[in-house]
Amino acid sequence: MYLLRKTTAVLLALLVSIAGFAGIASASDSKKVSVDVTTNYTTLVPGQSVLVSVKISNIPSGRNGLHSGKVVLSYDENVFTTEGNIRFDDDLGKYIWRDDTFFIPSKSFETTDYRIENPYPEDSNPADGRQEVVLSISALNNKTINSTTNEAFASFFLTVKKEAKTQDTLINIISKGTMLEDTAGNLVQGYGTTSAHLLVGAPKRIEIVRGTLPPTSNLFKLSINSGVELNALAVFDNGDTAYVTELSSWETTDPKVIKAPVQGNIQAIGLGKASVTATLGSVTGKHDVAVYPANAPELIEQEVVHVIITRIPNERSFAVATVVQVNVNGKTAEPGRLSDGTVYVSLRSVSKLLGVDVGYDSTKKAPMIDGKTVTHFYTFSGVSYIMARDISSLLGAEVKWDEKKTTLTIEASVRKK
Structure with missing residues (x-):
């Protein structure tokens, strides 16, 4: 063929x-x-x-x-x-x-x-x-x-x-x-x-982390009926790390407190404490979680912006998703993808054509716009994407979608450097 x-x-x-x-x-x-x-x-x-x-x-x-x-x-x-x-x-x-x-x-x-x-x-x-x-x-x-x-x-x-x-x-x-x-x-x-x-080979250990924040031994604190995305971070003997969230099997020690995790996504359904585990082969990572009533004193801490990184669930299906032409102020950006009814675009490619500098927060391992960390982004093979519907709030641009032509048009004033 x-x-x-x-x-x-x-x-x-x-x-x-x-x-x-x-x-x-x-x-x-x-x-x-x-x-x-x-x-x-x-x-x-x-x-x-x-x-x-x-x-x-x-x-x-x-x-x-x-x-x-x-x-x-x-x-x-x-x-x-x-x-x-x-x-x-x-x-x-x-x-x-x-x-x-x-x-x-x-x-x-x-x-x-x-x-x-x-x-x-x-x-x-x-x-x-x-x-x-x-x-x-x-x-x-x-x-x-x-x-x-x-x-x-x-x-x-x-x-x-x-x-x-x-x-x-x-x-x-x-x-x-x-x-x-x-x-x-x-x-x-x-x-x-x-x-x-x-x-x-197998990692020497698995750390369960919140979003893409660094590993910590501190208790994960949630309010009742809230959820959070956790990742399984594999640590290898040579110092390399890799997210193995989808490859791991997830469990909770108390399903009355934490609903059984699905690919790292947990939901607090009852008050108390439980542990969440992620197992890959013979290696298991474990982290303790506490669930409190809404507005409990234990939840009143110095505000921390948690970076939420949402992985593409199926890399193969995402890779063959419909190609979307992306036009920014009349110029062609890198193509996007239409997957499960959602259009994804390259954050860096679109930002560049809009004259917006994209930085990188090495601590939170997340992209930055105008010095502020992007808390909701999507990753595929190490590249950051955002949903088309988030372009207006992040980049201040107007977005138009032509479903018949599978074309996304983005219009905004280009910033002068």
């Missing part, structure tokens, strides 16, 4: 430079063509999926431009599995990545000027303990492959095996089978590569 056009899917590659991806290593010579592999995480737990992206950079323009590329990746088959990510294609007579687990992460490459095939698995050496993935791109209509946008041309999912042991692993480009061809039909020689280094 060949794809002449495919819905753009991976927001991270649309909203930030691919150079910002995690897991890049072994940088090649900046003066020569480079084939690069990146991932959206550097640390993974068993059962977790990782998004692997491939780009070709430093491509010369003009008569010596790049016409096509076939790229072969290699990964440790003892660490990763393709189960659930591939299907057998009767027309091609081979397994390929399913359409919902393979994406073209850039509008630059989703046009009819490019032909990008679904990746397919190979095993060039059954005895080496590694598997390969083959990806390809070709330019059509007398066009060339352009790397000026510095974007990946393809992304796909791999899944960590549930029985994978703690270890460092590498996803890399291999020269055998990888071929780059210029517009004259000549093979490009001496290209460079970058690889993705990852740590896979």
Whole structure:
């Protein structure tokens, strides 16, 4: 199955430079063509999926431009599995990545000027303990492959095996089978590569945190009938941390005080104390919660702005959500997404076109606008998004939604720097 056009899917590659991806290593010579592999995480737990992206950079323009590329990746088959990510294609007579687990992460490459095939698995050496993935791109209509946008041309999912042991692993480009061809039909020689280094394994502990605030041993205090979002923060031996909220199983020690948590969201339904636990494999985190009557003296403390970070519940479904064109004062912003009836836009992309500086609160790990922390935002692979309906209150702009054209129009006076 060949794809002449495919819905753009991976927001991270649309909203930030691919150079910002995690897991890049072994940088090649900046003066020569480079084939690069990146991932959206550097640390993974068993059962977790990782998004692997491939780009070709430093491509010369003009008569010596790049016409096509076939790229072969290699990964440790003892660490990763393709189960659930591939299907057998009767027309091609081979397994390929399913359409919902393979994406073209850039509008630059989703046009009819490019032909990008679904990746397919190979095993060039059954005895080496590694598997390969083959990806390809070709330019059509007398066009060339352009790397000026510095974007990946393809992304796909791999899944960590549930029985994978703690270890460092590498996803890399291999020269055998990888071929780059210029517009004259000549093979490009001496290209460079970058690889993705990852740590896979169980965390040494799990901290239950409120929103994205730092871990604390202090009691979480709630008023009756209120709720709060908690996250499970995995801490690894090398100092890395990762939110594993959706991968963890949540419980309460007293369901009469705290309603059984759903992906970290708890609801106080009775007075008293209870503990909330999050378990991932053999590792369990625990935190105590107290529920008081409304306006109880125990709840009267110095005001603290708690950052609430709402994760996209299903990264895969969000990745293939409907693309939304976003126009800001007549200029095109990075595309947004329409998921479950809600439009999401890149906070930084829209703010930039409005002349609004977006900062970062390193303590609360949240974006800032005009020196104030944004308390409600959404995250996908490390990128901050807001709902379209919050644009007016956050950025002071007027928003218009055209459902038929799936276009969001944002209008406001641009601030002078």
